[in-house]
Amino acid sequence: MRIRNRAIAVVALWAALLASACTRSPQSSITFTVSMEDPASRTFHVTARYMSFIDEEIDFKMPNWTPGYYSLMDYFRGVESFEAYDSADNPLGWEKASDTTWRVSTDSTPLVRLEFDIRTSRMFIANSYIDENRAFISPTSAFMYITDLIDHPATVTIEPYREWPDIATGLDRVEEQENTFTAPDFDVLFDSPILVGDLESLPPFEVQGIPHRFIGYELGDFDKVAFMDDLKKIVETAVGIIGDIPYRHYTFMGVGPGRGGLEHLNSTAISFSGSRGISTGTLGFIAHEYFHHYNVKRIRPIELGPFDYDNGNPTTMLWVAEGFTSYYQNLILRRAGLMTTEELLDAMRSSIIGYENTAGRLYQSVTESSLASWTQGPFGGDRSRSVNYYSKGAALGMLLDFEIRHASNNERSLDDVMRTLYRTYYQTEERGFTEEEFRLVCEEAAGVPLDRIFEYASTTREIDYGWYLSLAGLDITVPENRTEEPLQGEALEAAFRITVTENPTALQSAILRSWIGEE
Numbered sequence: 034m035r036i037r038n039r040a041i042a043v044v045a046l047w048a049a050l051l052a053s054a055c056t057r058s059p060q061s062s063i064t065f066t067v068s069m070e071d072p073a074s075r076t077f078h079v080t081a082r083y084m085s086f087i088d089e090e091i092d093f094k095m096p097n098w099t100p101g102y103y104s105l106m107d108y109f110r111g112v113e114s115f116e117a118y119d120s121a122d123n124p125l126g127w128e129k130a131s132d133t134t135w136r137v138s139t140d141s142t143p144l145v146r147l148e149f150d151i152r153t154s155r156m157f158i159a160n161s162y163i164d165e166n167r168a169f170i171s172p173t174s175a176f177m178y179i180t181d182l183i184d185h186p187a188t189v190t191i192e193p194y195r196e197w198p199d200i201a202t203g204l205d206r207v208e209e210q211e212n213t214f215t216a217p218d219f220d221v222l223f224d225s226p227i228l229v230g231d232l233e234s235l236p237p238f239e240v241q242g243i244p245h246r247f248i249g250y251e252l253g254d255f256d257k258v259a260f261m262d263d264l265k266k267i268v269e270t271a272v273g274i275i276g277d278i279p280y281r282h283y284t285f286m287g288v289g290p291g292r293g294g295l296e297h298l299n300s301t302a303i304s305f306s307g308s309r310g311i312s313t314g315t316l317g318f319i320a321h322e323y324f325h326h327y328n329v330k331r332i333r334p335i336e337l338g339p340f341d342y343d344n345g346n347p348t349t350m351l352w353v354a355e356g357f358t359s360y361y362q363n364l365i366l367r368r369a370g371l372m373t374t375e376e377l378l379d380a381m382r383s384s385i386i387g388y389e390n391t392a393g394r395l396y397q398s399v400t401e402s403s404l405a406s407w408t409q410g411p412f413g414g415d416r417s418r419s420v421n422y423y424s425k426g427a428a429l430g431m432l433l434d435f436e437i438r439h440a441s442n443n444e445r446s447l448d449d450v451m452r453t454l455y456r457t458y459y460q461t462e463e464r465g466f467t468e469e470e471f472r473l474v475c476e477e478a479a480g481v482p483l484d485r486i487f488e489y490a491s492t493t494r495e496i497d498y499g500w501y502l503s504l505a506g507l508d509i510t511v512p513e514n515r516t517e518e519p520l521q522g523e524a525l526e527a528a529f530r531i532t533v534t535e536n537p538t539a540l541q542s543a544i545l546r547s548w549i550g551e552e
Contacts, residue, residue, distance in 0.1 A: 356426010
């Protein structure tokens with residue numbers, strides 16, 4: 034009798050939970066329409082329609098951050114003139130249940146229509162922005178989702194300002210519907226920015242039959258054919274490292290002059306202007322954002338998904354997610370023939386200086402810096418007490434690569450680690466990796482324990498650069514008797530210079546050649 038009553042209670046509990054959840058019919062749909070009749074107002078309008086979701090109250094939520102930019106953004110502050118209607122255009126009551134949540138009393142109407150404006154203030158790669166010249170829509174700051182229905186498909190229709198003929202996005206187009214795009218779920222939708230304006234498209238190229246295009250606003254005057262040739266080399270080299278292309282098409286979006294870029298599954302949005310020519314730094318910046326579609330979007334720490342759009346996803350592994358991508362951006366350029374060996378060594382030196390020339394190296398580990406991104410910002414906080422996980426992560430990526438190559442007699446490298454992570458956790462297990470799994474894959478590639486590398490990541494222990502670089506036949510000038518004071522003048526100019534050893538061993542030479550892609 035007691036068992037039967039318990040079973041009845043469980044059934045009742047589940048019934049109550051289901052009754053309180055927002056249910057959907059097989060014909061349910063979510064559509065967004067974005068209009069921009071007055072760009073000078075710095076606002077655009079969103080009409081959202083949620084069809085066949087049955088509940089007396091529905092929570093509509095605006096994300097509070099954008100994956101890839103590890104800081105809370107308070108997007109809810111941009112929402113203005115919010116209104117809700119039923120299928121007969123009658124107003125519906127609503128309240129703010131939290132900063133990011135609009136709770137609408139639906140009376141079980143089969144259609145809820147939301148109308149609201151998004152006010153923008155500055156052009157930034159993780160924000161939406163509109164002015165008289167173009168609109169950039171960061172979907173996390175423009176579209177609301179229903180709690181627990183992140184997996185629902187959505188469509189977006191853009192009604193561009195009358196003088197803007199072009200739309201760029203990584204979203205798939207809906208056939209026979211003008212300016213309409215579709216996403217299989219909200220994770221994809223939130224990962225697909227949209228650029229609208231009078232845009233310029235450069236000659237596209239294909240890699241392994243997959244189309245790639247570059248389209249942007251005010252690209253500038255430069256050799257665009259040569260630039261696209263270089264871009265193709267970057268893509269081919271990055272693809273060669275992992276050995277797979279996981280998307281059907283890829284779009285590079287230049288959002289105009291400025292700073293910053295943000296990676297996505299099959300696109301990237303970057304601040305770009307070629308008016309002063311295309312520098313090696315610009316190519317490295319693009320290579321960084323492109324390689325992220327592997328490292329971060331697919332090869333990822335397990336904490337980076339499923340996403341908590343309210344609170345963020347703290348992880349201690351951004352030194353791998355961001356730092357290793359910074360490391361690979363320069364290797365890709367060297368292997369693609371777009372950078373000399375000397376330029377590569379200078380780039381590695383810059384990463385080392387970016388970490389070593391701050392007092393924060395004595396107080397914060399790079400794993401702590403990764404975890405603190407949400408409070409101190411994605412590029413570190415007070416340099417006297419914090420470190421940048423981009424810089425130290427890139428340096429540790431190089432040292433780890435050299436140790437794996439040396440320990441395996443140059444038979445394996447960090448490339449093998451990245452490929453294993455991609456195939457095992459992204460392709461096979463369809464998840465991210467844990468810290469323990471990452472270390473295991475690295476040590477299996479090396480065939481030896483890698484205690485020091487991981488101690489360098491988790492502590493402030495001083496790094497023995499000389500030993501690691503010697504494995505690849507490289508020398509480095511390391512200052513003695515360091516203090517908290519940053520190096521300046523001639524001391525900084527001489528510090529951490531990396532050069533090729535005069536008489537390397539056969540193994541050292543082999544490691545260096547394979548590292549830069551010459552064998």
